[in-house]
Amino acid sequence: MLDLTSDVADLTAALVDIRSESGDEKVLADRVERALADLPHLEVLRDGDAVVARTGLGRPRRVVIAGHLDTVPVVDNLPSHVDGGRLYGCGTSDMKAGVAVQLKLAALAAEPVHDVTYVFYDNEEVDASRNGLRRLAAHSPEWLAGDFAILMEPTGGVIEGGCQGTMRVRVTVRGTRAHSARSWMGENAIHGAGAVLDVLRAHTPREPEVEGLRFHEGLNAVFVEGGVAGNVIPDECVVTVNYRFAPDLSVAEAEAYLRGLFDGYEVEVTDAAAPARPGLDDPSAAAFVASVGGGRARAKLGWTDVSRFSELGVPAVNYGPGDPTLAHTRDEYADIAKIREAEERMLGWLTGER
């Protein structure tokens, strides 16, 4: 049994010691579901190994606080142990410290100022097709409804708003083959790709402010390939371009932008993930930043699961006590003081005491 009255660091250790690699979250999900079911102010829902618990107080606003139950594979770093104010073990930072804070909030904030939905989901650390939050969004989007969402992935205790989108396109340059001893009979596609690289080299990334945060785009070749044989003028060269775009653009707008930039070339979108609005102009989000973040927040530049909330119309931020640079490392740990700080700040915000 998980004891939700225990100290948040002890609760984190208990969660870490229930091994839950992606695809193997059932034991932990069962324990979380049972612990939450004992709390009379929460309605508990379940989908596979995802657990959702929510208040129904009729508050004017609802916030969603989400975290994933799974970890990357254990590498001889279980059970957990404490050393020098740090809790070591697989999943401490990414992200059972955050899950422990969620569970403490669920237990302690019986009458929060906003209605709250706590989401615990599976399979975040693996292929997106298995992602539990994605599955919930498809099966039961109403479970994820809210005015504002907080994803408790490790951010070192800093609020990171929204996330940038990402798109990859293959830009294909055509030419005409010829023997390289008579190169003027052909048209060199690799030389032609120089013009595509010119576009990238001349490009100045946008740094727009979106809903209160400064984003920073990037437009880069991530692959280039061309060539037939050592004595052949190549007739094809493909430059794969990755565009990281701020959340003032939709996926469709990002695509249109790239097609304009590479007008005259074959442009094929190979993958895309939507950005997420930070929503810091939303009153509950602004209050969250003022209270929990001490008024400070920065833009999230990498893509994260907050995008799934944004796609449902829920602005979202990343905020968690873990250290993102330790995620997925063998020596992963969470700073116990940081876990307590996150619990205290979040609880103060939810109860209106901060």
Added chain:
Amino acid sequence: MLDLTSDVADLTAALVDIRSESGDEKVLADRVERALADLPHLEVLRDGDAVVARTGLGRPRRVVIAGHLDTVPVVDNLPSHVDGGRLYGCGTSDMKAGVAVQLKLAALAAEPVHDVTYVFYDNEEVDASRNGLRRLAAHSPEWLAGDFAILMEPTGGVIEGGCQGTMRVRVTVRGTRAHSARSWMGENAIHGAGAVLDVLRAHTPREPEVEGLRFHEGLNAVFVEGGVAGNVIPDECVVTVNYRFAPDLSVAEAEAYLRGLFDGYEVEVTDAAAPARPGLDDPSAAAFVASVGGGRARAKLGWTDVSRFSELGVPAVNYGPGDPTLAHTRDEYADIAKIREAEERMLGWLTGER
């Protein structure tokens, strides 16, 4: 037995019908050696499946007339057959028609105006390390000595002088890896390679006249590769450049030229083959062009075995009755009129009657 008194087209057919794929030339080499041994004006030498026969008349100049005995693999195109003035079959154009002309000259020109060395060699159609002419040059360079050489590879009856050299270099551009969501933390090596492509795009190939012939160089990217992962700023991009250079440059000079052009980048030479001087300012070569070529010759732009003569200090040309565009095709044939024309012209030149 090969009958060297037979018509040159019949002799070509007889040679074609003795299958001699690369590495399997022994039967044909034995027949050639035996036929030549019957000619009292020739000294016959042998190295593996290469046969060399030469006059020793004390003439002031010596010419070398060379051809290879091997063919590419037979593809259901043997035995030979005649249809509409064409002799069909594997190796007709490349290059048993040329070998037949060599053998007719050896038999008929008992008192040529120049001393003549006839070279018949093995393994031209395979990896250079097995090449019979290369082996002869290493074992017995004196067998290949002369003032001028004619390689009877198919040229459609046109004299092609010398050959261009070829060099491949890998030009490596370095950068610094970073996550593509924070691309400004890195340095994109693919974008950096744009500057290498700029050099290639801005380059104007030389078209120098060398020893009477106009060459035409080429400098081209033949491969480009770079990229680590779809979300990583790449730290390395390699452009493989092929330089086809005229015979007024040595291999060392070509390398120095490329190193100057790509100054500041890592430049690694991956392979190089020397060019061949056409030597058309040599009196015997000029006489050959005047007599056999009707005064016309053009530069050979692709690399050929004439380079091996040039490396021994013997200027060389390509001249043969076969059609180069038919070489290595299933429907390979040689035009019988062209074979007779080559025999007649070469014989006229060697006997001083043309």
